[in-house]
């Protein structure tokens with residue numbers, strides 16, 4: 001997998017929402033990252049940082065009205081942003097699949113699971129009738145749904161949340177995608193079910209060689225799953241690193257702040273938490289300076305002069321004028 | 333002896349210096365059906381035989397999966413929902429025996445903080461009015477404006493917040509208002525139901541720290557309900573693990589982490605992601621099969637037996653285990669599993685498929701740095 005050409009190459013992606021009478025919202029502001037074949041990439045950040053909008057832009061699923069998308073999304077060399085709609089529809093489903101946080105929103109409530117899975121198989125694998133049906137049952141059992149033949153006849157509401165998410169993953173896999181984008185696929189699930197799903201995703205990536213983009217706010221999931229991690233804040237990537245480098249020594253004050261504020265199950269009890277002051281709504285607009293400046297303990301005057309650039313630093317990419325040094329390593 | 337309820341009777345136990353003591357608590361919600369004549373056709377056993385002691389000044393944490401009955405237990409303690417059986421003793425008084433005015437007076441001592449601060453705040457009331465309402469309701473005189481300013485100060489909000497409305501605040505600030513309201517009457521016990529789970533990661537720690545600070549300052553006793561084991565372990569002195577209406581393990585926080593004894597706790601603990609690749613790469617995981625069974629039709633015997641990787645041919649399916657002490661562990665560490673000694677000694681091993689060993693040879697990842705600034 002080393003040095004292979006990226007499968008997905010997102011370049012300077014920006015997404016702006018304009019609402020009549022309302023202010024324009026730049027939800028994604030010059031985001032770049034790559035995903036190589038077989039690689040698992042994490043996008044992390046708090047609510048509103050632009051993770052979902054980034055993935056929707058990649059999938060071509062943003063509403064067309066009131067949205068401006070800039071930059072490039074190269075998939076296998078083609079720019080998905082300029083592709084005709086029908087070609088995009090082909091790629092979506094066949095080459096790129098997506099799993100959302102709320103499986104109910106992507107399942108049709110009045111159609112049995114089996115019909116929904118076989119439909120995908122018929123469309124993308126050109127399987128028919130009995131062959132499609134037995135392939136569907138096999139897929140369900142592959143993702144760990146017991147008694148798949150019975151489940152195929154059931155409707156989405158008859159399945160538990162965890163099972164629905166599995167069914168959705170089964171559908172996403174039905175077309176053997178080369179890239180799977182999972183947007184908080186386990187956030188609504190219990191931690192024991194989450195562990196099942198993450199294990200499943202890991203296996204699938206290993207077995208099929210697909211690439212995975214994992215969107216989450218949970219640094220723990222990223223630590224166990226992703227090869228490379230991009231931390232987003234207010235629509236921009238502020239730190240990108242291999243997971244070992246990132247967790248061993250976060251350099252961006254926001255990354256460090258996140259790590260310092262989550263209680264760790266294995267930390268000695270009584271270890272203090274170090275919250276980030278303020279809230280994610282206390283942002284500065286990037287063109288006025290670093291968006292994190294209002295909450296940053298490392299702020300220097302220059303941070304308010306304009307947007308800090310994303311630069312190579314200490315084996316990673318970093319958007320910060322006064323990075324954390326080793327002595328400031330977050331205490332856990 | 334099959335499917336008996338809960339632990340030994342209250343008299344058999346040393347009277348804990350408890351502020352709150354719960355014995356044999358049950359909350360069964362009726363399931364009704366029928367179009368013309370409604371009949372009860374069954375019941376949801378949301379809480380089904382719980383014993384719990386909360387020492388004065390302590391924090392007890394309650395964890396468990398969605399639907400296991402945590403909120404119902406918390407609400408039943410405050411009698412926001414009527415228990416169908418059992419006792420709740422608060423500061424020596426049997427709460428279930430209280431009615432009307434007496435109960436209302438007692439409620440001053442017991443307050444609740446909710447998960448969604450917005451849902452529990454009236455959007456049309458400004459903060460001054462939200463915070464002085466409990467004072468009015470309990471006929472407390474004095475200068476309410478001054479008291480509200482004081483409350484705001486205690487929870488870290490500026491005095492100017494009094495004239496603003498809930499929607500003008502961020503999630504974390506709203507939770508501060510929710511906490512200020514809960515402490516307005518100087519209660520002894522606060523039941524906090526998922527107080528941080530709706531908040532952004534960076535804000536959670538602020539609220540956790542605030543709760544801890546207030547405890548020191550005001551001598552509060554907490555029952556903190558959360559599904560996040562890491563948060564609970566951080567904040568609680570004692571952790572109770574709940575599964576399908578009953579407690580399966582209860583222990584001082586450090587003991588529970590160092591030596592989880594119940595198979596469910598082991599699985600739960602191994603499932604919690606830890607933000608550290610070194611740890612994640614070397615952990616063993618115990619994966620559970622399937623989902624939480626329905627509390628309307630809980631499995632007989634040990635409620636966990638349908639998912640337990642350590643399940644045995646005998647006892648598990650027909651005899652409900654009670655919380656008990658285990659030789660070699662402190663008395664405060666109690667477990668409801670028939671086979672805990674054998675499991676601990678390694679005489680009973682988990683089913684093969686349930687254990688995911690760490691990758692013996694994790695790929696030395698990130699041979700290539702992610703693309704630097706394009």
Ligand SMILES: Nc1ncnc2c1ncn2[C@@H]1O[C@H](COP(=O)(O)OP(=O)(O)OP(=O)(O)O)[C@@H](O)[C@H]1O
Pocket residue numbers: 017025026027045046047048049050051052053054217
């Ligand atoms: N359809 C839309 N119209 C206007 N603004 C939008 C729209 N969709 C998203 N936004 C805004 O874009 C920003 C980024 O949203 P996004 O959903 O990508 O965040 P996120 O990182 O996925 O957060 P979360 O963790 O809450 O899912 C937010 O400020 C959001 O309010």
Ligand SMILES: Nc1ncnc2c1ncn2[C@@H]1O[C@H](COP(=O)(O)OP(=O)(O)OP(=O)(O)O)[C@@H](O)[C@H]1O
Pocket residue numbers: 361376377378396397398399400401402403404405559627
């Ligand atoms: N008023 C009610 N009537 C009928 N059933 C109820 C009622 N309240 C709760 N239940 C049921 O009781 C069980 C326990 O619910 P409860 O809300 O206590 O769980 P919980 O552990 O707090 O879950 P969560 O983590 O999702 O908040 C669930 O099966 C729930 O559907």
Ligand code: SF4
Pocket residue numbers: 252253254290291292293294296297298299300303308319320321322323
């Ligand atoms: S650029 Fe300045 S304000 Fe922004 S994170 Fe770095 S030090 Fe803090």
Ligand code: SF4
Pocket residue numbers: 594595596634635636637638640641642643644647648653668669670671672
């Ligand atoms: S009693 Fe049996 S089923 Fe229950 S936890 Fe113990 S071993 Fe598992």
Ligand SMILES: [Mg+2]
Pocket residue numbers: 051052053183
């Ligand atoms: Mg999102």
Ligand SMILES: [Mg+2]
Pocket residue numbers: 402403404525
């Ligand atoms: Mg609840």
